[in-house]
Amino acid sequence: MWYDARMAGVQSVERAFGILRALSLGPAGVTDLSDRTGLPKSTVSRLLSALEEQKAVEQNSEGAYELGVGIAELGTALRGGQSVVEVARPHMVELMELTGEAVGLNRLDGDQVRTLLQVDDPSSSVVVRDWTGVPSPAHAVPAGLAILANSSRAAQRNFLQNEFDELTENTMTDPAMLLLRFEQIRTDGYAWVIEEFTEDISSVAAAFADANGRIQFAIHIHGPSFRFPGDVDREELGNRVAATAQRIEAQLNPD
Amino acid sequence: MWYDARMAGVQSVERAFGILRALSLGPAGVTDLSDRTGLPKSTVSRLLSALEEQKAVEQNSEGAYELGVGIAELGTALRGGQSVVEVARPHMVELMELTGEAVGLNRLDGDQVRTLLQVDDPSSSVVVRDWTGVPSPAHAVPAGLAILANSSRAAQRNFLQNEFDELTENTMTDPAMLLLRFEQIRTDGYAWVIEEFTEDISSVAAAFADANGRIQFAIHIHGPSFRFPGDVDREELGNRVAATAQRIEAQLNPD
DNA sequence: CAAGCTGTCCCACGATACGGAACGCTGGAT
DNA sequence: ATCCAGCGTTCCGTATCGTGGGACAGCTTG
Numbered sequence: 190m191w192y193d194a195r196m197a198g199v200q201s202v203e204r205a206f207g208i209l210r211a212l213s214l215g216p217a218g219v220t221d222l223s224d225r226t227g228l229p230k231s232t233v234s235r236l237l238s239a240l241e242e243q244k245a246v247e248q249n250s251e252g253a254y255e256l257g258v259g260i261a262e263l264g265t266a267l268r269g270g271q272s273v274v275e276v277a278r279p280h281m282v283e284l285m286e287l288t289g290e291a292v293g294l295n296r297l298d299g300d301q302v303r304t305l306l307q308v309d310d311p312s313s314s315v316v317v318r319d320w321t322g323v324p325s326p327a328h329a330v331p332a333g334l335a336i337l338a339n340s341s342r343a344a345q346r347n348f349l350q351n352e353f354d355e356l357t358e359n360t361m362t363d364p365a366m367l368l369l370r371f372e373q374i375r376t377d378g379y380a381w382v383i384e385e386f387t388e389d390i391s392s393v394a395a396a397f398a399d400a401n402g403r404i405q406f407a408i409h410i411h412g413p414s415f416r417f418p419g420d421v422d423r424e425e426l427g428n429r430v431a432a433t434a435q436r437i438e439a440q441l442n443p444d
Numbered sequence: 445m446w447y448d449a450r451m452a453g454v455q456s457v458e459r460a461f462g463i464l465r466a467l468s469l470g471p472a473g474v475t476d477l478s479d480r481t482g483l484p485k486s487t488v489s490r491l492l493s494a495l496e497e498q499k500a501v502e503q504n505s506e507g508a509y510e511l512g513v514g515i516a517e518l519g520t521a522l523r524g525g526q527s528v529v530e531v532a533r534p535h536m537v538e539l540m541e542l543t544g545e546a547v548g549l550n551r552l553d554g555d556q557v558r559t560l561l562q563v564d565d566p567s568s569s570v571v572v573r574d575w576t577g578v579p580s581p582a583h584a585v586p587a588g589l590a591i592l593a594n595s596s597r598a599a600q601r602n603f604l605q606n607e608f609d610e611l612t613e614n615t616m617t618d619p620a621m622l623l624l625r626f627e628q629i630r631t632d633g634y635a636w637v638i639e640e641f642t643e644d645i646s647s648v649a650a651a652f653a654d655a656n657g658r659i660q661f662a663i664h665i666h667g668p669s670f671r672f673p674g675d676v677d678r679e680e681l682g683n684r685v686a687a688t689a690q691r692i693e694a695q696l697n698p699d
Numbered sequence: 700c701a702a703g704c705t706g707t708c709c710c711a712c713g714a715t716a717c718g719g720a721a722c723g724c725t726g727g728a729t
Numbered sequence: 730a731t732c733c734a735g736c737g738t739t740c741c742g743t744a745t746c747g748t749g750g751g752a753c754a755g756c757t758t759g
Binding site for chain 2: 199201202203205206209210213235236238239240242243245256258259260261262263264298303305321324
């Protein structure tokens with residue numbers, strides 16, 4: 190078995206992260222991890238020692254390994270370092286208070302959309318779960334559609350090459366239809382998605398440009414379908430989200 | 445210069461995390477990172493490529509490297525995986541709504557206390573900053589004192605060997621005094637710290653045992669000194685925090 | 700246009716990670 | 730009490746892999 194040198198990677202780093210990812214599924218022992226990753230036990234053990242020294246993993250009281258505080262530290266450094274999050278937060282809170290539903294900040298990452306921050310209404314007992322960090326397919330969430338609708342033709346064409354999963358019976362999977370939808374979203378300034386991702390959730394999003402002028406972020410409001418959007422005026426709510434997105438963009442780009 | 449084989453670590457993993465830590469201070473280029481870590485440029489470049497492949501770092505539009513989404517994913521996996529956090533959250537929200545001040549969940553890690561989760565009042569414009577993941581010296585924060593007060597004599601004695609920094613003029617640094625204070629906290633069930641960590645913050649905490657019966661967690665309320673605790677009855681608030689801690693402990697230990 | 704940056708790539712070298720096997724340990728079954 | 734199965738760690742010879750000095754290309758500066 191030879192290490193494929195075409196990869197730009199450093200083998201041990203690659204493997205170490207493989208172990209970390211395996212651990213993100215839950216605590217595990219050396220043998221278990223060895224199975225999950227396909228690496229020899231001794232290698233796993235050695236890498237775990239190295240990771241433990243870096244506080245990236247730690248052993249719980251049962252002796253099983255789990256992710257450690259080092260990861261948490263890096264994670265929060267990441268959070269604090271991103272000024273987009275800082276700028277967007279108060280605007281998101283405002284939007285959340287207006288609607289009483291959860292507001293999220295997203296970023297397009299390849300064909301996936303990630304939530305960087307979610308603001309929940311703490312007084313609400315039924316809320317959409319926290320999607321922070323969880324990737325979602327861009328074609329089924331409004332944030333993805335909104336960002337792509339405002340991206341270059343080339344980026345859109347590239348995106349539309351994909352096979353799109355039909356997550357619910359409402360999911361739009363036809364490339365031609367999606368292209369038309371992009372037009373609509375571009376003129377509207379916002380994107381509505383009604384139960385295309387899950388049957389239980391509906392949401393609106395609007396995209397905005399970051400400090401470098403690249404459109405790769407969006408904010409969205411999402412709530413349980415049984416009460417959201419309800420009978421509120423979708424156009425008005427859409428415009429409000431779009432307006433908030435514009436304000437964030439303006440604040441990020443001091444001319 | 446040879447790699448010291450006494451360390452249990454894997455050199456490249458160790459170095460990779462060194463780079464990640466350096467990056468947690470902010471985005472940087474290869475040369476900059478080479479200076480910060482003392483590693484040759486080419487080594488840094490190669491490790492960065494490896495990390496980029498793992499999405500642990502990414503290049504922003506200016507070409508500088510910064511921490512990537514892979515870290516965020518692991519970070520959230522960490523959060524979700526820890527059942528203590530799940531159990532504690534609703535109780536913390538309750539406490540936050542009662543007082544209007546930020547509530548935190550802590551864990552003792554050596555001589556440091558880490559915040560695992562902080563619940564803020566989104567309607568409050570002036571709040572204590574988010575301390576999630578940031579380590580604080582155990583002798584100056586109530587969570588640390590509360591946990592240690594309920595730890596074994598041996599652990600206390602070991603802890604009291606340390607040199608304690610005098611962070612403000614109120615910081616208690618005398619081991620003998622701290623030992624007495626532990627007694628008091630133990631009988632009270634909670635620990636108050638008035639401007640011993642920073643001049644601007646005061647807080648109460650109470651410790652509780654995890655599912656394995658080990659006392660290493662605590663919850664606390666903290667707020668800006670100018671309004672917190674104000675003229676509320678400190679004993680009553682302390683008891684309330686202690687009661688909440690007890691409820692979390694009970695929920696974690698289903699007999 | 701040169702000088703001084705940057706980050707990436709190359710490649711011979713050998714230090715270092717590798718992994719099969721042996722080890723010590725724990726806990727359950729017999 | 731004894732075995733055995735499974736655990737995680739350690740050993741150690743091998744050779745793969747990471748290493749780092751230097752060359753290189755691109756970009757900004759004076």
